[in-house]
Amino acid sequence: MMTYIVFILSVIFVVSFVGFSSKPSPIYGGLVLIVSGGVGCGIIMNFGGSFLGLMVFLIYLGGMLVVFGYTTAMATEQYPEVWVSNTTVMGVFLLGLLMEVMLVLYVLKSEEVGVAFKFSGVGDWAIYDTGDSGVFSEEIMGVAALYSYGAWVVIVTGWSLLVGVLVVLEVTRGD
Amino acid sequence: MNPLIFTTILMTVLLGTMIVMMSSHWLMIWIGFEMNLLAIIPILMKKYNPRTMEASTKYFLTQATASMLLMMAIIINLMHSGQWTITKVFNPTASIIMTSALAMKLGLTPFHFWVPEVTQGISLTSGLILLTWQKLAPMSILYQISPSINLNILLTMAVLSILVGGWGGLNQTQLRKIMAYSSIAHMGWMTAVLAYNPTLTMLNMLIYIMMTLTMFMLFIHSSSTTTLSLSHTWNKTPLTTTLILITLLSMGGLPPLSGFMPKWMIIQELTKNNSIILPTLMAIMALLNLYFYMRLTYSTSLTMFPSTNNMKMKWQFETKRITFLPPLIVMSSLLLPLTPMLSILD
Numbered sequence: 001m002m003t004y005i006v007f008i009l010s011v012i013f014v015v016s017f018v019g020f021s022s023k024p025s026p027i028y029g030g031l032v033l034i035v036s037g038g039v040g041c042g043i044i045m046n047f048g049g050s051f052l053g054l055m056v057f058l059i060y061l062g063g064m065l066v067v068f069g070y071t072t073a074m075a076t077e078q079y080p081e082v083w084v085s086n087t088t089v090m091g092v093f094l095l096g097l098l099m100e101v102m103l104v105l106y107v108l109k110s111e112e113v114g115v116a117f118k119f120s121g122v123g124d125w126a127i128y129d130t131g132d133s134g135v136f137s138e139e140i141m142g143v144a145a146l147y148s149y150g151a152w153v154v155i156v157t158g159w160s161l162l163v164g165v166l167v168v169l170e171v172t173r174g175d
Numbered sequence: 176m177n178p179l180i181f182t183t184i185l186m187t188v189l190l191g192t193m194i195v196m197m198s199s200h201w202l203m204i205w206i207g208f209e210m211n212l213l214a215i216i217p218i219l220m221k222k223y224n225p226r227t228m229e230a231s232t233k234y235f236l237t238q239a240t241a242s243m244l245l246m247m248a249i250i251i252n253l254m255h256s257g258q259w260t261i262t263k264v265f266n267p268t269a270s271i272i273m274t275s276a277l278a279m280k281l282g283l284t285p286f287h288f289w290v291p292e293v294t295q296g297i298s299l300t301s302g303l304i305l306l307t308w309q310k311l312a313p314m315s316i317l318y319q320i321s322p323s324i325n326l327n328i329l330l331t332m333a334v335l336s337i338l339v340g341g342w343g344g345l346n347q348t349q350l351r352k353i354m355a356y357s358s359i360a361h362m363g364w365m366t367a368v369l370a371y372n373p374t375l376t377m378l379n380m381l382i383y384i385m386m387t388l389t390m391f392m393l394f395i396h397s398s399s400t401t402t403l404s405l406s407h408t409w410n411k412t413p414l415t416t417t418l419i420l421i422t423l424l425s426m427g428g429l430p431p432l433s434g435f436m437p438k439w440m441i442i443q444e445l446t447k448n449n450s451i452i453l454p455t456l457m458a459i460m461a462l463l464n465l466y467f468y469m470r471l472t473y474s475t476s477l478t479m480f481p482s483t484n485n486m487k488m489k490w491q492f493e494t495k496r497i498t499f500l501p502p503l504i505v506m507s508s509l510l511l512p513l514t515p516m517l518s519i520l521d
Binding site for chain 2: 152
């Protein structure tokens with residue numbers, strides 16, 4: 001099972017994305033986001049990225065999602081919508097589940113059948129090594145490279161985040 | 176809006192387009208598009224009424240979908256070629272998806288439905304930025320991937336855009352919708368020649384931006400957003416009336432004016448590549464465009480449009496000072512003799 005752990009985790013990842021894309025109330029969307037964040041962290045860790053997985057838990061789940069949860073709790077309504085309370089929401093959720101099940105069967109059962117992509121079995125999702133080449137771990141080197149060779153990326157993404165805050169404040173300010 | 180914030184957001188729009196045009200890594204290009212989209216939303220929403228908010232929402236939804244399609248095409252390209260640099264796109268699927276994404280960003284048919292509605296809902300200055308500056312970034316990417324675009328899809332979209340741009344503009348009296356349909360048609364002309372000679376796409380883009388800039392400046396100067404209010408300019412500034420005439424005829428592509436230059440070059444380039452029916456069809460469909468421009472000139476400059484007697488005098492507000500209007504007008508009407516200088520664009 002450990003060779004297919006990434007595949008299983010990615011299926012749970014997609015199912016939880018379907019869970020919040022079918023738009024229940026934001027509280028339940030946040031709940032499913034926690035699950036998907038944890039599972040995503042598991043996927044990254046299986047490729048040897050322990051630092052990045054920790055980042056997901058700390059910053060994404062422990063910072064951003066907590067703030068989101070508090071603001072949603074302030075703005076919540078008396079009877080929030082669950083997946084089974086509204087026919088539309090349940091319908092979209094079941095549709096998403098059905099599509100994921102069909103995709104999984106397509107990946108597992110058929111050898112080399114191509115529609116737009118050639119799925120040759122489970123392929124990239126099965127891990128056979130950890131990706132450590134030599135003495136240094138690849139992933140920490142990647143993070144270090146972000147701040148040396150990728151300084152322009154850091155500047156651009158930092159500026160985008162600042163402008164994102166300004167834009168959101170400007171749009172919600174009203175007159 | 177606070178002037179400092181407004182300046183920052185406007186500079187971010189510029190920065191986003193610059194990043195798209197300057198990058199060699201697909202991810203940076205995507206980041207540039209997203210930065211551009213994010214920063215232009217408050218500019219579209221400068222006045223807070225429900226119409227601008229609806230227009231900004233529509234713009235955001237369509238452009239975000241296009242960015243997602245672009246990201247998917249980038250990842251498929253990465254899967255098949257293993258590298259992130261921008262050369263040609265190595266996989267036909269990725270190329271088709273990328274062309275569709277960029278067509279959605281430009282407003283080519285069949286993804287043109289957002290252009291008139293968004294342009295109508297926002298103020299004239301925001302519409303100006305939307306229809307000129309926002310076209311630069313997707314067009315630069317199309318230019319860079321032009322060797323690998325599927326020709327059938329590109330030419331179909333181009334011809335249909337010219338048709339829709341001409342036909343859709345026929346029933347309009349609102350000036351912003353007319354400019355939107357004119358933008359759709361011009362984008363069609365630009366993408367038609369993209370696979371044959373991309374330099375002409377750049378030439379057409381340059382002249383289109385100058386002419387659209389001029390038209391919008393003239394509209395802003397006379398504060399008019401409908402044909403009826405434009406037809407009163409003869410009373411307030413008669414010179415503007417003549418300039419509207421000249422610029423509109425230039426946009427329609429009539430010979431002694433500079434709008435003829437890109438159409439002439441494009442038709443010549445297409446016939447050099449042995450396609451005769453296509454440029455004939457395109458030229459015939461450009462007549463639809465010319466018809467509604469001429470209807471505007473007829474009601475504005477050539478006749479006194481019927482209105483009640485107390486509407487004939489426009490209230491004399493303080494004249495807005497429009498920067499660069501005279502040079503723009505000159506450039507959008509008198510550039511035709513400079514056609515041999517085309518070789519500097521190469």
